[in-house]
Amino acid sequence: xxxxxxxxPNFSEGRRMDVVEAIAEAIRKTPGVNLLDHSSxxxxxxxxxxxxxxxxGVEEAAFTAIRExxxxxDMEQHRGEHPRLGATDVVPFIPVRSASLEECVEIxxxxxxRVGEELEIPVYxxxxxxxxxxxxxxxxxxxxxxxxxxxxxQSDPERAPDFGPARVGSAGGTxxxxxxxxxxxxxxxxxxxxxxxxxxxxxxxQSGGGFQHVKAMGLEVEGMPQVSMNLTDxxxxxxxxxxxxxxxxxxxxxxxIRFAELVGMxxxxxxxxxxxxxxxxxxxxxxxxxxxxxxxxxxxxE
Amino acid sequence: xxxxxxxxPNFSEGRRMDVVEAIAEAIRKTPGVNLLDHSSxxxxxxxxxxxxxxxxGVEEAAFTAIRExxxxxDMEQHRGEHPRLGATDVVPFIPVRSASLEECVEIxxxxxxRVGEELEIPVYxxxxxxxxxxxxxxxxxxxxxxxxxxxxxQSDPERAPDFGPARVGSAGGTxxxxxxxxxxxxxxxxxxxxxxxxxxxxxxxQSGGGFQHVKAMGLEVEGMPQVSMNLTDxxxxxxxxxxxxxxxxxxxxxxxIRFAELVGMxxxxxxxxxxxxxxxxxxxxxxxxxxxxxxxxxxxxE
Numbered sequence: 001x002x003x004x005x006x007x008x009p010n011f012s013e014g015r016r017m018d019v020v021e022a023i024a025e026a027i028r029k030t031p032g033v034n035l036l037d038h039s040s041x042x043x044x045x046x047x048x049x050x051x052x053x054x055x056x057g058v059e060e061a062a063f064t065a066i067r068e069x070x071x072x073x074d075m076e077q078h079r080g081e082h083p084r085l086g087a088t089d090v091v092p093f094i095p096v097r098s099a100s101l102e103e104c105v106e107i108x109x110x111x112x113x114r115v116g117e118e119l120e121i122p123v124y125x126x127x128x129x130x131x132x133x134x135x136x137x138x139x140x141x142x143x144x145x146x147x148x149x150x151x152x153x154q155s156d157p158e159r160a161p162d163f164g165p166a167r168v169g170s171a172g173g174t175x176x177x178x179x180x181x182x183x184x185x186x187x188x189x190x191x192x193x194x195x196x197x198x199x200x201x202x203x204x205x206q207s208g209g210g211f212q213h214v215k216a217m218g219l220e221v222e223g224m225p226q227v228s229m230n231l232t233d234x235x236x237x238x239x240x241x242x243x244x245x246x247x248x249x250x251x252x253x254x255x256x257i258r259f260a261e262l263v264g265m266x267x268x269x270x271x272x273x274x275x276x277x278x279x280x281x282x283x284x285x286x287x288x289x290x291x292x293x294x295x296x297x298x299x300x301x302e
Numbered sequence: 303x304x305x306x307x308x309x310x311p312n313f314s315e316g317r318r319m320d321v322v323e324a325i326a327e328a329i330r331k332t333p334g335v336n337l338l339d340h341s342s343x344x345x346x347x348x349x350x351x352x353x354x355x356x357x358x359g360v361e362e363a364a365f366t367a368i369r370e371x372x373x374x375x376d377m378e379q380h381r382g383e384h385p386r387l388g389a390t391d392v393v394p395f396i397p398v399r400s401a402s403l404e405e406c407v408e409i410x411x412x413x414x415x416r417v418g419e420e421l422e423i424p425v426y427x428x429x430x431x432x433x434x435x436x437x438x439x440x441x442x443x444x445x446x447x448x449x450x451x452x453x454x455x456q457s458d459p460e461r462a463p464d465f466g467p468a469r470v471g472s473a474g475g476t477x478x479x480x481x482x483x484x485x486x487x488x489x490x491x492x493x494x495x496x497x498x499x500x501x502x503x504x505x506x507x508q509s510g511g512g513f514q515h516v517k518a519m520g521l522e523v524e525g526m527p528q529v530s531m532n533l534t535d536x537x538x539x540x541x542x543x544x545x546x547x548x549x550x551x552x553x554x555x556x557x558x559i560r561f562a563e564l565v566g567m568x569x570x571x572x573x574x575x576x577x578x579x580x581x582x583x584x585x586x587x588x589x590x591x592x593x594x595x596x597x598x599x600x601x602x603x604e
Contacts, residue, residue: 004592004593004596006592034596034599034600036592036595036596036599052592052596096592096593097593239581240580240581243581243582257582258582259582259583259584259585260581260582260583260584261583261584261585261586262583262586262590264590265590265591265592265595266590266591266592267591267592267593268570268574268591268592268593268594271573271574271577271578271591272570272573272574272577274576274577274580274581275573275574275576275577275580276573278542278576278577278580279541279542279545279562279576280545280559280560280561280562281561281562281563281564282561282562282563283561283563284563284564288564288566288567288568289567289568289569289570289573290306290308290338290354290398290567290568290569290570291306291398291399291569291570292570293338293567294306294336294338294354297336297338298336
């Protein structure tokens with residue numbers, strides 16, 4: 001099975017399209033990488049790029065994109081509504097297929113070291129790649145933004161980066177890390193009102209005593225009660241387990257599931273896992289899926 | 303989404319490995335095609351090759367393989383336990399992804415015409431590609447095998463081929479057609495005996511009044527009652543519908559489904575269809591699957 005890793009870097013430029021295009025092109029021209037999507041927001045003055053590829057490919061593409069952003073973006077000139085620490089603000093690596101979170105942590109730290117040494121940008125690993133508890137959360141690392149980092153990095157030992165120099169240039173600082181794939185997923189209820197959706201959401205979410213890796217809230221959408229969720233690690237808390245728990249809770253209130261929807265993308269693995277569970281295919285191996293056999297062959301040809 | 307068609311030709315050679323390899327190589331070297339598997343049986347003196355690819359690719363690969371087989375196999379010399387009509391005995395085209403059975407029928411008939419005209423082999427389209435009811439079934443077309451065809455093709459108007467000359471050379475005749483992907487799939491029961499498995503199998507199979515496109519029998523495997531099935535068109539009679547019907551029938555006898563198993567390969571689409579149905583993802587589009595987005599991009603690059 002082909003290893004596939006996703007990277008979703010955020011850059012502090014959403015207005016000068018020639019700059020955005022130069023960064024996108026740095027990603028596109030890296031072998032073993034495909035740029036799936038990129039979008040820019042002028043008010044935020046920020047762009048998000050989504051690309052996938054081999055471990056080596058995504059690491060190299062992220063490096064060249066960070067180098068382009070450092071060359072073309074001056075944080076002293078940057079203004080925008082969205083908080084940011086540097087020209088390349090945040091770079092998460094995400095396992096999609098046949099890759100572990102640990103491999104993504106290794107990529108994030110290796111890239112962080114290289115960015116620190118070769119580009120002289122201070123780098124802060126976050127989420128699963130963090131080396132300190134106070135650097136796990138992105139908002140904590142970014143607090144005070146570029147301007148506070150610039151003013152305190154040399155004097156405050158607490159701001160010393162994990163990689164790179166304890167000083168900022170025009171590219172500011174960069175936050176690089178690893179996290180699981182996030183599935184955004186909503187369940188619409190029938191024979192219920194929004195209060196039932198809110199009760200079910202509370203029962204599902206981690207903070208309410210429910211499932212690990214589930215964020216949930218109840219609301220009304222298109223006139224229907226909806227349980228709106230983020231599953232932040234589908235390999236540990238799978239979509240089918242949450243859905244069947246919602247079904248049972250709804251039943252308690254005389255309600256049912258009308259339908260469910262995915263917002264954005266989902267890795268094939270999450271759907272295969274659901275089919276395997278519902279169909280009780282306990283003995284199924286991944287290479288029984290014809291397309292997987294084909295991918296394995298194509299890999300061997302390279 | 304990348305169109306993917308499977309082709310599983312059977313050749314009348316299972317002993318001379320240099321011949322088998324020459325045919326396999328003809329398939330391998332065709333652009334846009336991947337040879338997934340090939341196996342030879344010495345008693346049957348027959349080889350089966352499984353390859354997948356684009357519509358143009360599989361059509362071309364099948365033609366070059368048939369030409370190689372015609373060049374290297376003399377049906378006057380061929381002896382084997384398995385019935386056969388020619389050097390290339392039977393060539394089914396099977397839609398795997400983003401392709402219809404109708405497209406495979408077109409490929410089969412276009413290939414049949416070319417094989418008839420360029421290689422002067424009499425060709426009989428079968429299954430969905432058949433032009434006459436008495437040529438739908440493979441066993442009907444092959445009745446009497448190569449020897450009877452050789453002796454009667456010129457005198458019996460009923461044996462006139464759809465394509466190619468009404469005479470055989472050393473390559474005999476070839477049967478080319480189109481059929482849906484076949485899923486071989488078994489359900490093991492708990493709290494039941496083999497009699498319950500047999501009753502359920504009868505209720506499921508088309509010939510017993512059950513589902514279209516389902517062949518089923520009840521037997522005992524590894525000491526467990528098993529409903530053994532072939533689903534001959536999963537796009538019309540999907541695996542999840544059959545499985546849930548088995549669950550209900552089993553319940554009638556106080557039995558349950560212990561687990562299910564797939565024998566051989568399954569197209570990704572069949573598992574995605576199951577996940578979509580069980581998770582009630584009525585609005586999901588195929589391009590929400592990350593890997594599909596990636597495949598579409600890679601196609602555009604070609």
